[in-house]
Amino acid sequence: MTVEDFSSGSRQTQSGSILHVDMDAFFVSVEILRRPELRGLPVAVGGSGSRGVVASASYEARAYGVSSAMPSGQARRLCPEIVFLPGDHELYSEVSGRIMGILRSFTPLVEPLSVDEAFLDVSGAHRPPVEIGHLIRKQVRTEEGINCAVGVAAVKFLAKLGSKLAKPEPTPSGPSGGAGVFEVPVGEELAFLSPRPVSDIWGVGPATLAHLNRVGIATIGELADFPLERLEGIVGKAHGRHMHNLANAIDPRPVIPETAAKSISHEKTFARDLHTQEDLGAELVALSDSVASRLRAAGVAGRTVIIKIRFGDFSTITRSHTLASSVDSGVVLAREAKRLLGSVDVAPGVRLIGVGVSDLEDHGQRQLSLEDASTPSWHDVDRAVDRIRDRFGSEVIQTGGAADGGPRGMGWSRQK
Template sequence: MAMEKSREKSSSDSIQTQSGTILHVDMDAFFVSVEQIRRPELRGLPLAVGGLGNRGVVASASYEARAYGVHSAMPSGQARRRCPEIVFLPGDHELYQEVSGRIMEILRSFTPLVEPLSVDEAFLDVSGAHRHPVEIGHLIRRRVLADEGINCAVGVAAVKFLAKLGSKLAKPTPTPEGPSPGVGVFEVPAGEERAFLAPRPVTDIWGVGPVTLAHLNRIGVATIGELAEFPLERLEQVVGKAHARHLHSLANALDPRPVVPDTAPKSMSREETFARDLHSQEELGAELVALSDSVASRLRAAGMAGRTITVKIRFNDFRTITRSRTLASAVDSGVVLAREAKQLLKAVDVAPGVRLIGVGVSELEDPDHRQLSLDDVGTPLWHDVDRAIDRIRDRFGGEAIGPGGTKAAGPGTTGWLRPN
């Protein structure tokens, strides 16, 4: 008994001490959603993307088709028998890759730590972000919908396994009357992982297929809680040593795998959509200061700096333009980014009204490799100030200090201050 209690305490401590907050973002019926954007007349219909012949398979199905039991990997002939009125479309994978690339860039605008799993899902590590991870999840959903017209679900947890399970639980549910909306963002709170998992079926664990399920059923294990309490030594005899350890760890919410980006990010950006159109350089300049500060903070957290600064402007008629400038040396200072961004903005007539503005930095490199250029002569170097700001935020939170003149700081201020 004492040994069992010690093992339980060790598992709990391992969960609590794992660093980082992980998001799993999963598009809803991705291929179908892309096709419905291209052909809006197909919205609301039972629709599938996949092989057209009887020997083909379903790659993606709309929620209207899922209400008939149609799902991915199902033979096309079986899908037609279940839903005779289903509409089949051939896949356009070049288009799907193009849309996926834009979505992945949206995700990278929130954190450089993005690990794509496929064209329609990815893990994100947002432990360095200043916003609450659930808030980031909702922001991601709104941004993907606004920019690409596609809904997605987000799972939030301390480990990958639970984040992926969370996104599954956040999705809509197919019904004969149409899809029933899901919660959109599902969080498994830290410290509640084992209690959350305990009543769930063992099939929610990665690696529990029909064969493993049959083995677990024979030993009376139906829920994840029962699997977590089952003696590991006996489990090894049933399903093998390696598989048993994998299942036992996940059942106890232990998943040490970090988010591993596939490549170094090519750019970082932030943008803001306004509740009302902005018409003045002053208002938009204040927004650029806040956005530049956020991008610079993320650059420093990732150990990067960039040479090309881009301002994105979307007008009230949805016309979108960008203006860019490449500097002689890479920068990671919010002050410098804001200065250059506001210079780019000055060349744009904003009187018609701006609904969205953004700041991006590309041509990223290691800031330790940059050299002092002539542009820096006579200009304050903000390195020490930026690092001091980072230390304050690490200790007191992201809102503890901000650039003067922004909404958070209040009007008429300069420099850096801590808001009241």
């Protein structure tokens, strides 16, 4: 099936035409493709140190209770033989881009949620939605060697729940069962939802679940029948109405295609807390270089610089500044990031720091600032570095020093 099979004249979502496609253990699946000797073993992608967390776990690891966002130390206690691999986000983004291209060959109405999942609206397609789901699974598996699950329903909430139910079960010997494609039939939504646990509702976390359990709500059916006014009094008006609508299969949100990234960012978690502006500033230089390189690779530049800081007690803050013109230079980005950092008291200890750029625009539309015009050599240097990395790899040349507002504050070193 190609995008030409899609009838562009039909834009209204029809019953059963929403698909949610979710890759199975995406990061781990990509890693095993290039390291097939790990197939069948408990594997996790993430930080292996005492401060690391699991980003993705194989089904073999999940059978021991390992899950995403779990501290790495806890994962090792649950599964001492687990193999930890560092993340390769450039590779994951590359594979994700190809997968999203596959999805867009079935319909132009694709809304990515992350690198490994997306909603599709196939209301204008000439094939039944369930058939499209099976074709997507087959094509992703054939072209990328990765399995995915597909949920089919009339609304987003149910489609996402369907993809969860379509996935296999974890066992020590690997994934077992799983329909691959799970449909919530039109007209049977309430019957399907009624016996399911109320925790399946989006937005029902531990605190909300405790409030609901205290008033005798354990299933979605009980939530659907609960008086709306009372529910709003318990969890708040907006949250209560949101949950009540989903419990009654009401979810009017359309699939909104996303044609470009809204921001580009990179962050780092430290093995031990950092307490000084100098140490953190040096980290910002490397992160800024990475973000700037990705901006240039994507052919975009951005105006708003953002830093993210997570302290040792897990409290998190952000600081941002919007520039007069957009940037894609690591030098400028590092300087602005350090300026933002200067307004923060880091003495209590920083666990994680990140740099991001938003308000992106096509590089061809970028207007040079007066600073750009006065220091054009940095753009030449940036692009020379890009060419070296493209040819010899990203590790061959690294940033060195700290950006202190001038060219001498940031340099590159050749790695042997």
